[in-house]
Amino acid sequence: MRIVFDFGGVVFRWHPASFLARVWPHRVETLEQGAQLAAQFFQNYGGDWGQFDQGLIGADEVAQRISARTGWALDEVEAVVRAVPDELTAVPAMVALISDLRAAGHRLHFLSNMPEPYADHLSANYPLGEWFESGLFSGRVKQIKPGAEIFAMAERHFGAPPSELLFIDDHPVNVDAALSRDWQSFLFIDAAGARRELVSRRLLGA
Template structure:
């Protein structure tokens, strides 16, 4: 079985509400406010940010577009974009899960919606080649989840039939897209529950 990991919110920390609360204390007093501003900023990873994720616009352009759309100062928006790479820190329990899966003999890959500059940062800062056999970043291949084409590209890159792939992602739409292509897939909420699910599928020992 080939196991495919999403990155943000699965392997790397990503909680936009608390992220914005730390960066914008002058604008965010509660996590609820942070969630509301995150929805405006990232547009559920569609809109401006989706184009950035897909590698169709660069960092300067996404900053300009978000500032123009929201009325937030250009410098404030740029500060958020600059801070994202350092926010993407590995989640220790997921790193342990990856090591245990590799020790059990499974081949691991990744499939991540990630703008190219952030993908470059992760590739340089962390041992992705040690954790994964291969992977796809949306910003590099110019396709994005939940679109069918990036899943088709992944099947070719991973040299696998859909039924041979099991996918962990924290966004229901991406899980549904994988299931629609006959991948096995489930929603990731945390490493402990993912481990239980993998044990139940006989991919790990309890």
């Protein structure tokens, strides 16, 4: 079995509400406020941010578009865009899970919606080549989940039929997209739950 990981919110920390509370303490006093602002800022990873994820626009342009759309000051928006890499820190329990899966003989890959600047940051700061056999970043291949094309590209890139791929992602639409292509998939909630699911599928020992 080949196991394919999403990155943000799975392998790497991504919690937009608390992230915005950290970067914008003058705007965000509660996590509820942070979640509301995140919905406006990231547009559920569609809109401006989706184009950034897909590599169709760069960091400067996405900041300009968000500022124009929301009325937030450009320098404040740019501060958020610059701060994202600091949010994307590896989750220790997921690093341990990856290690255990590799030790069990599984071949691991990644499939991540990630703008190219952030993909470059992760590639430079983490041993992705040791953790994973291969992977695709949306910003580099100019396709994005849940679109069918990036899953088709992944099948070709990983050299595996859909039935041999198990995808772990924290967004239901991406899980559904994988299942629609006959991949196996489950929704990520946290590292402990992912480990239990993998044990239940007999991919890891208890």
